[in-house]
Amino acid sequence: MSKFPIHTLETAPEKSKTLVEQSIKNNGMLPNLHAVMAEAPGLLEGYQVLHKLFTESSFNAEELTVVWQTINVEHQCGYCVPAHTGIAHMMNVDPALTQALRNGAAMTSEKLQVLHDTTLAMIRSRGNLAEEEMNKFFAAGFTQRQMLDIVLGMAQKVMSNYTNHLAQTPVDSVFEKFAWQ
Numbered sequence: 179m180s181k182f183p184i185h186t187l188e189t190a191p192e193k194s195k196t197l198v199e200q201s202i203k204n205n206g207m208l209p210n211l212h213a214v215m216a217e218a219p220g221l222l223e224g225y226q227v228l229h230k231l232f233t234e235s236s237f238n239a240e241e242l243t244v245v246w247q248t249i250n251v252e253h254q255c256g257y258c259v260p261a262h263t264g265i266a267h268m269m270n271v272d273p274a275l276t277q278a279l280r281n282g283a284a285m286t287s288e289k290l291q292v293l294h295d296t297t298l299a300m301i302r303s304r305g306n307l308a309e310e311e312m313n314k315f316f317a318a319g320f321t322q323r324q325m326l327d328i329v330l331g332m333a334q335k336v337m338s339n340y341t342n343h344l345a346q347t348p349v350d351s352v353f354e355k356f357a358w359q
Contacts, residue, residue: 247279263356
């Protein structure tokens with residue numbers, strides 16, 4: 179059970195109501211993460227903006243999924259791993275890739291493996307990548323922009339993963355079939 183309120187449109191603070199309405203419009207429902215974040219309007223707004231910016235970044239659907247799930251798994255987020263599994267299915271990402279990310283297995287291509295390894299190294303080193311790690315990333319065909327886009331994805335995921343840890347956000351019913359521990 180959540181330690182924080184899971185708001186509805188009716189119970190959300192006044193400054194969050196428009197953000198909650200936007201979330202419902204965009205998702206066809208109010209995800210529990212957004213319902214918790216509504217308690218702090220700036221957090222919800224910041225998360226929504228970062229999510230939009232990251233989905234519009236230089237990464238394709240598989241690459242977005244690799245960055246998101248690498249961070250979610252490393253942060254052990256029991257809410258975001260199932261949610262992003264469902265999102266990956268909606269984005270037609272290869273289920274083999276999704277399973278590999280969830281289970282800590284090898285990625286489905288060398289390029290995606292490099293993206294996974296680089297994202298993980300960035301998390302663990304707090305952005306202090308070794309020159310060798312950076313060179314491997316660029317040799318795989320990624321760009322400087324994409325390295326910086328990982329930072330954008332990390333910012334978004336820190337907001338959601340940490341909120342979920344604090345609030346013990348329950349997984350939305352539509353994602354329960356993708357439960358993860």
